Amino acid sequence: GENVEQHPSTLSVQEGDSAVIKCTYSDSASNYFPWYKQELGKRPQLIIDIRSNVGEKKDQRIAVTLNKTAKHFSLHITETQPEDSAVYFCAASIRTDKLIFGTGTRLQVFP
Amino acid sequence: EAGVTQFPSHSVIEKGQTVTLRCDPISGHDNLYWYRRVMGKEIKFLLHFVKESKQDESGMPNNRFLAERTGGTYSTLKVQPAELEDSGVYFCASSQPGSPDTQYFGPGTRLTVL
Numbered sequence: 001g002e003n004v005e006q007h008p009s010t011l012s013v014q015e016g017d018s019a020v021i022k023c024t025y026s027d028s029a030s031n032y033f034p035w036y037k038q039e040l041g042k043r044p045q046l047i048i049d050i051r052s053n054v055g056e057k058k059d060q061r062i063a064v065t066l067n068k069t070a071k072h073f074s075l076h077i078t079e080t081q082p083e084d085s086a087v088y089f090c091a092a093s094i095r096t097d098k099l100i101f102g103t104g105t106r107l108q109v110f111p
Numbered sequence: 112e113a114g115v116t117q118f119p120s121h122s123v124i125e126k127g128q129t130v131t132l133r134c135d136p137i138s139g140h141d142n143l144y145w146y147r148r149v150m151g152k153e154i155k156f157l158l159h160f161v162k163e164s165k166q167d168e169s170g171m172p173n174n175r176f177l178a179e180r181t182g183g184t185y186s187t188l189k190v191q192p193a194e195l196e197d198s199g200v201y202f203c204a205s206s207q208p209g210s211p212d213t214q215y216f217g218p219g220t221r222l223t224v225l
Contacts, residue, residue, distance in 0.1 A: 098159055
């Protein structure tokens, strides 16, 4: 079945720097790739997603890139702020009935 | 618009007891999913309802877990009898009929089995 690997498991950056989280997936039939942000004690929140017919998508300070050939997708956060500190999960979906998640990345942004 | 709600937020039970978790999806969302995160690991799919029908229950760990969605509104997940390895955070998510993979998550129920 589908498997999603996520790196790094923890990431510490200085406020204002950029952060990049990378995921790889195993099944080339995957066609939907969402990213979720989970702040401490809160629900996972969908922050951005990309479909397999698109290579890049941006929303203000966050962007996601997809390389279908290499089966990689990445989350890029620019000009990080302390409120970006959270656990970020990538996921992949082949069909429409379930998401396969990575193990999460704990991002800490230091002021 | 109210989000996905889950009850209880925390539950502590002893091994062998029964626990029932409840999820209320966003109104109008036909798709309802249950996921579980065991500490430090990935969020894992358990099952998917479309309205009241089970579309995919391939992620259910064993027959101690029973999910229902009578009437196609809220859903319950019962664990009976609970084992130590059932501890974790149980998330519910829902999505619209036209965008089933865009899933909105609830806050989760943290289950601790002692």
